[in-house]
Amino acid sequence: MKFLVIGADAAGMSAASRVKRNLPDADVTVLEKTEDVSYSACGLPYNIGDPGRDLSDLVVRKAEVFRSKQGINLLTGHTATRLDLSAQTVTATAPDGNDALFGYDKLLIATGASAVIPGIPGTDLPGVFALKTLGDGRSIKTFLERNSVRKAVIIGMGYIGLEMCEALRERNIDVSMMEMSETFIPWMNPALSDYVKEETEAQGVRLHVGYPAEKIERTGGALSVISGDLALEADMVILALGVTPNTGFASEAGLETGPSREIVVTRNLETSSADIYAAGDCADAYHVVTGSKIWIPLALRANRAGWAVADNVCGIRTELPGVAGTAVFKLFHLQVARTGLNPAEAEKSGFDPVEAVVKTRSRAHGHPGSNDIHVQITGDRKTGKLLGFQMVGHDGVAHRINAPAVALHAGMTVEEYAQSDLAYAPPFGPVWDPTLTAAIQLMKKL
């Protein structure tokens, strides 16, 4: 069996490795356009923030190990350019510039996503960087080493933008952020996002919301990011406007794609074309709350989908239930997390959302070191169903979001969740876990 994989990161290498484990005799080839394979992209901001750490720390497994120990034909420097569905072949440009042809019985497209580069002048100036790949990380770290960077501007305030904000502050760089939306973290309840905003500003970061970046200029030695009357000077500019799936290759071949150009897959990770799978940041997923399709590029899903593709390819039929959209990030002293839907998303999906917001404490009454913890919960008025949670706090947020996430998978009502027997000890929380307090408050409104 010839299994061909395009893309050698989380989804691609998970699938390739597992096929070789399932079927040691399978012929597994992976085409990767860069020289980097199997690294933790999510770890890039933290690594960049620490001059003492090497980017190689982020590499989970080296290409050589995949080749020699696992028997995977891993070809780096190979850019897939054309997919011929009827011939079951992929054409790729090899490092020597020539085309090479690869046949397959089963194909996995795991081409990931790329940073969005806004269509404004100046994004190609030296000192302007996006951050998605290990290569991007290398460029940024090299630039920081070779230049005296005192001021940076980050365009965009999503996860990557905020994580890069912390990373640059760690290096004692002055940071300004610019965002076209009028609200800071638009998906978040204002009580929670205001708390995050205060913490960010307390770290000396200047936040400019409602400013669409119009151009980046270089005048003398300095860069300048311009939006109307606002001009922010910088030695370095980070573009953090989100990511877009790398699916040109797939859609040109006629594979079905969704509203964000992500590849549409079944619960078995099958694309619209026989024997072709897609997984990772380039593919969509079912949302466990809505039952509808959604595109949320997340690392766990990429790994899980890679495994599921491998099993399906090997005849072990495997369906994935989908994602709850559970995510967490660290921002200075804060932990910020979410799972499921916020009220606006719930309304779009046909629910009748009601929310409650509570501020409680991260530790028991009278226990030292207790901090505020802010919890938002969304439920459905019609069915009483739990729809989502958001949380912000100094401690005890990152893992606390997982109990609500499991409740969403189980389709629990708010009342059922409120009855959960959660752990209690004074150093770790109040008797009523903050998520339970939020659920109890919401029950009064349902």
Add this chain to the structure above:
Amino acid sequence: MKFLVIGADAAGMSAASRVKRNLPDADVTVLEKTEDVSYSACGLPYNIGDPGRDLSDLVVRKAEVFRSKQGINLLTGHTATRLDLSAQTVTATAPDGNDALFGYDKLLIATGASAVIPGIPGTDLPGVFALKTLGDGRSIKTFLERNSVRKAVIIGMGYIGLEMCEALRERNIDVSMMEMSETFIPWMNPALSDYVKEETEAQGVRLHVGYPAEKIERTGGALSVISGDLALEADMVILALGVTPNTGFASEAGLETGPSREIVVTRNLETSSADIYAAGDCADAYHVVTGSKIWIPLALRANRAGWAVADNVCGIRTELPGVAGTAVFKLFHLQVARTGLNPAEAEKSGFDPVEAVVKTRSRAHGHPGSNDIHVQITGDRKTGKLLGFQMVGHDGVAHRINAPAVALHAGMTVEEYAQSDLAYAPPFGPVWDPTLTAAIQLMKKL
């Protein structure tokens, strides 16, 4: 409506307060034998460990507030001695030594539990203490202040014993522990309990397992705890052999009790006698995994049951699904948690248990500050059902146990749990949450 409550801690005061909120005109009387009401008993060890903190920090709400602000007739120093079911009256000894009679329409028994005092000589010697009540905490703190305590022996290695071990080490007291069982933390998988044992011993604590305490002696100025050839000298001895429900009062009146003498209650918290409820550490509960009765005294359940009693008393019919036995404690730098059943408990309940144990990391690959995290999972071979989890680690255990707890409430299989979309960010965990890794390993065995 006359609502009478016996016991003014978590369950009793939750119920009394909520009845007054539900029905402001209700006549609510609470009889409490001590002078202490509504305090965090779980916070006692931490408070004792810190000479700078006052025990009053643990009082959640003062008696005066319940009386004047909430209109509850809270009578401290009143010991209930007799329950007359047909007359619907309770006799109590008042502080003046005389009997007083209290009628009721609805009665809640929330008498809690007491520390087990072993039937060995010397438990009444000065310097020998149990720890359950605020009064016990006061006695211990006063003793520590007035005496130069350099060495302590703790008999028993349950939660309280281990928490007291940490508290006394915090005060730089030399600690030895003695336990009759041959194993350290018998409910825990040896791979996990060995890890806890190592950490405890690394803190200079001497652990003597397989030694039933036979007597406590005072020779000269020092106490001595004796078990066969072993004699442990101490300035102070803590009895930490668990708790027993305070149900003599209830069983004398003919209320049904269970194997540990806990009061048997329905999902509505009704006892075997009409109009009488029981809640808190004196009452049993349904276990959500087995569906059978269990007695696990836990603070969250006590509070929740108090509320449910109040609602039922006020005609709002409320059933509690039960407990998963979720618990966490801190021991020096470790967090130790469990939920659900271990293999031995599962077998007793008629399951065909299979377990997996994994050692993984608390943070992402390459992220600094990562520690080992040990996870044990139990599942049922026949049904694939998730039965329980245990976890030990330096960070990220306390709240991580709650996702499995919710899964137990939802009756998930191990496979369903393994598909949960849990949060990931490098500072907080690996891509595959350690509980997911454990579930995946267990699936291979099921």
